[in-house]
Structure formats: structure tokens, C-alpha cells
Amino acid sequence: MTDTISVEIKKTDASRISELDENNIPFGKLYTDHMFIADYKDEKWGNFRIVPYGDINISPANQTLHYGVSIFEGMKAYKNTQGEPVLFRPLDNFKRMNESAERMCMPELPEEVFMGGLSSLLNLDKDWIPSKEGTSLYVRPFMFSTEAYIGIKPSDEFSFMIICGPVGAYYNRPVSVKIETKYTRAIEGGTGAAKTAGNYAASLYPARLAQKMGYDQLIWTDGKEHKYIEESGTMNIMFVINGKLVTPKLTDTILHGITRYSVLDLAKDQGIEIEERRVSVEEIIDALKQGTLEDAFGVGTAATVAHIAKIGYDGHDYELPPMETRTLSLGLKNRLENVKTGKEADKFGWIYKV
Numbered sequence: 001m002t003d004t005i006s007v008e009i010k011k012t013d014a015s016r017i018s019e020l021d022e023n024n025i026p027f028g029k030l031y032t033d034h035m036f037i038a039d040y041k042d043e044k045w046g047n048f049r050i051v052p053y054g055d056i057n058i059s060p061a062n063q064t065l066h067y068g069v070s071i072f073e074g075m076k077a078y079k080n081t082q083g084e085p086v087l088f089r090p091l092d093n094f095k096r097m098n099e100s101a102e103r104m105c106m107p108e109l110p111e112e113v114f115m116g117g118l119s120s121l122l123n124l125d126k127d128w129i130p131s132k133e134g135t136s137l138y139v140r141p142f143m144f145s146t147e148a149y150i151g152i153k154p155s156d157e158f159s160f161m162i163i164c165g166p167v168g169a170y171y172n173r174p175v176s177v178k179i180e181t182k183y184t185r186a187i188e189g190g191t192g193a194a195k196t197a198g199n200y201a202a203s204l205y206p207a208r209l210a211q212k213m214g215y216d217q218l219i220w221t222d223g224k225e226h227k228y229i230e231e232s233g234t235m236n237i238m239f240v241i242n243g244k245l246v247t248p249k250l251t252d253t254i255l256h257g258i259t260r261y262s263v264l265d266l267a268k269d270q271g272i273e274i275e276e277r278r279v280s281v282e283e284i285i286d287a288l289k290q291g292t293l294e295d296a297f298g299v300g301t302a303a304t305v306a307h308i309a310k311i312g313y314d315g316h317d318y319e320l321p322p323m324e325t326r327t328l329s330l331g332l333k334n335r336l337e338n339v340k341t342g343k344e345a346d347k348f349g350w351i352y353k354v
């Protein structure tokens, strides 16, 4: 419908698809044969092209390298039951990318460039979409400054690119997480709701400290008081307390996750009671102590639903109920997978055929 840009295509003469083993996909290391690039210059987008995947040339004075002028998106492509390539809610990623762009003084990307780039690239590299259960093609659109200028000001020149890589199941076991009460991912008025590079660079150090203590990941709390739960790693977080699905309500310190919206829609559809509100650390710890916390899990594109086995807080570790009792979240995870792969009818209009 929006595939109206004209894309110049230079195909690779040495496909690497034989490196793809669907039974053993290393995360984030294997990329498809091609990539899409568009350039922004003189206040317009142009030079739409697909070239063999490979390194790019940038100036050492590039503003991205020095000041983090960079935003990204993440979505997944699947093969449906007919073997056709489909994307899950790409227009929502498109809208969110432009929200990130505005926050970072980057140019708005037209829908036909985002969607046209995706369609052209996925049609060319569709054989890279794995079909084994739990696998998919991770699609990474991103935009960054290409301007060579060592001064702090909004850039005038940018590239928008899309790269893709096949992925297997992201986490294969429930994770242990530590509630972070010293470091901060996002603060009111900051950039927490934008998918921008610096947020992730700044989260590495506190995550590494927690990993040294034996945890897999952090639960972020609010930057002001460290009393309210926000997210888990790079996923939104949900709890099941007394049969209710409870999740922090969205603010400008929480990334507005598409998986979060999708899981909530599916839960509503099943008549599950939902509460989107502030969730205090105290409430979660009390529920853990009283045994009323039935489930806790992260939701995001990469892992879909990542169950939490253990929560560390204030020097104590609290075990969560065993996996076989987590029927509500396991059911939602299953339904989401089934909608994505076309095994369940797409009544919400989430599936986009490329």
C-alpha cells in the first residue's frame, strides 16, 4: 500500500545463507545478505538503495560517535502457515521511531520510506526467515547522524538503515533479576521513552554489577525515589497478583512497548482483569512474602515473554512459583506466537504481509 519509493538494488554475488543453521542460531551475530539505506540531506530523504550487507564508511567527526545521535527500532518477521513473509505490527514501530526522532532532534521519516524499505529488503532476503518453532527474523531499522561536525547542535545529515538477522529462542530459562535502587535508567523529562542509543549505553554498568552478583538482569525503578517499578532490562514488566494482570502504567520514563500493548489486548480479549497503574516495590515484596505473587515476566520483541524465576531486593532473594503454575502468561505467550505465525486468526489487524 505504501511501497511507492523506488529502490536501487545491488545484489550480492556471494550469498552467505548456507551459514544459517535453524537449529543453532547465534543471537546478534548473523545478518542477512542485504541492507537498506536512505540518506537525508538538504531537508529531504533520498538515495534509496539496497546493497550487500557490510561495513559503512563514516567520518571520525561523525556526530553519532561523539554525541549518540542515534535511534533504533526492533521488530520480527515470520513465515506464516502458507510460508509467506509477514511482519508483526510494523506501523507501530514506524510511529514510535518518529516519536524517538522528534525527541532527539532528528528528521521525521516518511511512512513510504520505512515501509518501502522494509518490503523491498524482506522480499529480497525472505529465504533468511527461519521457520522452526521459536525462530524468526529480527529486523533492526535505525537512524543516525552522518554529519561530520564536532559541535553540539542538531545535525542536518542522517542515514536511515535496515539490517536483519535470524534469531532463535532468546532466553531458554526463567531469569533472575535484581531490583535496582541506586542507578537509574530514565528520569522524568529525560529520554527514557525514546529508543535512543545513550539509554542503553548508560544501563550497561549497573547491569554488569548485578551480573557479577549472579543475576541475569535488573528491574529498574523510578529515578526519583526508587520506590516504583518501571521495566526489566529492555523489556516492559508484568505481574500476576491474585489472578489480576498488573503492569506499570506508561509514563515518559517507560518505553512504550508494542509487545506490552499486544499482551494487554490479548488478556482483555480473554476477560482477564488488568491494572495499569503505579506498582510499588513494597507491594511486590509484600506479595512475594505472602505468596500472592503468582507470576512476573518481561515482555518485549526479542524474548516475547521472559519469565522471572527469582527477584533479589535489599540482600534477599525471593523465589517465584514454578513454571508449570504460570498458566496465564504461558497462555498469552502461546497466543501471541500463534497470531504472529498465522496459526490464530489475526482479529486485531497486527499482521502485515510484505
Ligand SMILES: *Cc1c(COP(=O)(O)O)cnc(C)c1O
Binding pocket: 074, 195, 231, 233, 234, 235, 236, 255, 256, 257, 258, 259, 260, 299, 300, 301, 302
Ligand atoms: C524496545 C524496548 C522495550 C520493548 O518494546 P517492544 O516494542 O515490545 O519490543 C521495552 N523497554 C525498552 C527499554 C526497550 O528498549
